[in-house]
Amino acid sequence: MSQPVSTKPSSFWSRLPLAFSAFVNTLSDPDYANRLQRMNDAASYPPAPVAAPAPAPAPAPLRVATPDAALQLLSLLQREARLIDFTQENLSAYADADIGAAARVVHEGCGKVLREHFHIEPVREEAEGSRVVLEEGFDASAVRLTGNVVGKAPFRGTLSHRGWRATNVLLPKLAEAHDASVLAPAEVEL
Template identity: 35%
Template sequence: MRLGLALRAFWKAMFDRQVAERVALALDGVDLASQSVAESTPAVVGKEPVGGAPRESAQSDAVTLLAALQRDARLVDLIHENLDQYADDQVGAAARPCLKQCRQTLDRLLGIVPLVEVGDGQVLPVDASTSSARLRWVGESSGASQGKVVHHGWVATQVQLPAWSGSADDALVIAPAQVQAP
């Protein structure tokens, strides 16, 4: 559940500025029910906010993370490669170093650790007030006070994304084009 939610949030925030702003507010602990996003962020037309000071150019956290995964592991290159032309063992050989480097990058930037320290198949006590962001029942729960762990989940212990220092025009660039003199 959390991985699916995180991926949905990642992709929606990556391509929709308003969603990215709402996610940023939620991550900052702002109660979105009592504060509308329209009140907290200026309406943007072109590159200048309407009725306010010029907006600072900033790269969204989603693009920053994707750029780090591309720089360190060439993840976007692997995803966009036409894999139909390669045998499964060739795809596996190419994916292995990419996935290892993606893990190192995610661990460095987000400090990812298991959410619960209980192994798959072991019993986990469950409090009735446990957040649905932390625990998802698979199958019938019927008010059970314990459950068998199917997956331990993941949690970030930190968020240390590089600060964006480029221009607003370049904020959506994931990786620069590489050129060589003729």
């Protein structure tokens, strides 16, 4: 069991037997002498200053996304494209031709909603398949690196998808009492 190390300076008289023991051990034990020399060298030369690591960037503050806009968009996609009906339907009983015809209706309706309520532009202007260079400081939220990602910028690669960015959103205003969770009201034929 080891003894706790005292942090107060030792007196001359308590150091004298230690010095004598170190003297005798240094003369008689080459390994001890080498260890003592390394300790003495380390104490004689202060360690080289180490650069402090750069502080980690502060995480971006998170904002709470309210579901109303997402629910409103889902409601528009249901109204114009019957998207929820299409995705909730069990398609195993239908022929591929029937599914394809339904998919055309969904595709056209979704396109209509996007054109009417969003201005959408590509993130990158280059044609897909083009060689591109991403310099240091590129916007990692707008460009996702895939494949063998090693090292640091500049990165050279092939544009496999141009990406999409909404430059404007034009959702209709909701009445204060509107329940956005009702995506499509039930229909009762009289």
